[in-house]
Amino acid sequence: DGGITQSPKYLFRKEGQNVTLSCEQNLNHDAMYWYRQDPGQGLRLIYYSQIVNDFQKGDIAEGYSVSREKKESFPLTVTSAQKNPTAFYLCASSSSTGGVYGYTFGSGTRLTVV
Amino acid sequence: GQQVMQIPQYQHVQEGEDFTTYCNSSTTLSNIQWYKQRPGGHPVFLIQLVKSGEVKKQKRLTFQFGEAKKNSSLHITATQTTDVGTYFCAGRAFGNEKLTFGTGTRLTIIP
Secondary structure (H helix, E strand, O other): OOOEEEEOOEEEEOOOOOEEEEEEEOOOOOEEEEEEEOOOOOEEEEEEEEEOOEEEEOOOOOOEEEOOOEOOEOOEEEOOOOOOOOEEEEEEEEOOOOHHHOOEEOOOEEEEEO | OOOEEEEOOEEEEEOOOOEEEEEEEOOOEEEEEEEEEOOOOOEEEEEEEOOOOOEEEEOOEEEEEOOOOOEEEEEEOOOOHHHOEEEEEEEEEOOOOOOEEOOOEEEEEEO
16 A cells, blocks of 8 residues: 555654654655644644755754655654754655645654653 | 634534634635644545635535635534544645645544
C-alpha cells in the first residue's frame, strides 16, 4: 500500500543534541512538507520541497534543516539551535500543489527534550 | 502574512446534535481544504473547495466556501461518536503554493 512512513514514532533528545526525523513516501509525490504541531494548536510549516534538490523555508524554519536528495525521502534535522523542540512533527506529501487529493500525512513523530 | 482562524476552538455536543465550525482567512483564497485529526492521530484530508459559493456534501458533512472566497464552514448533522476529533481548514492564497492551516476546532461528543 502507498503511504508515508515516519520514524521513529517517539524520540527523546537531550538538550544540545541534534536529531534527525525520517520521512519516506512511496506515493510518487513531487512535493513534501514538514509541519510542527503543539498541543491545542494548528499546524505550522517548517520546510517544504516541491522538487528533488530544492526546498524552501516555511514559517518557522529557524533551528531546523532538511535535505531532499531523493524524491521519496525528506528528512528533518532538529538542531540544538531550536529553542523549544518538544512537539509533534508531521511529514506530508502531495502531487504538485495538492490537487483534489490534498495532502497525505504520516503518522508523526513525538519529540521530547529531556 | 496570511492568517487562517477557526471558531470555535472547542465544541462539546450531545450525540445526535449538529456541529458547525467556521474558518476565516485574512486574504482571498484560491482554494480551501478540510482535514480531520482523530485524537492521537494525524490529519486526514476530507475535501477541497475551489469555486466561490461552492457547497459539497459527504454523507452527514456539508462544506461551504464563501462567495468572497475568504471564509468556509463545515457542518455535521446528527453527530456520532465517530465524529470526535479536531477539524482543520487549510487555505491557499492566489499565487502562493503554501497551504496555511487554521487553528482547528476540537469536537467532543457527549454520549
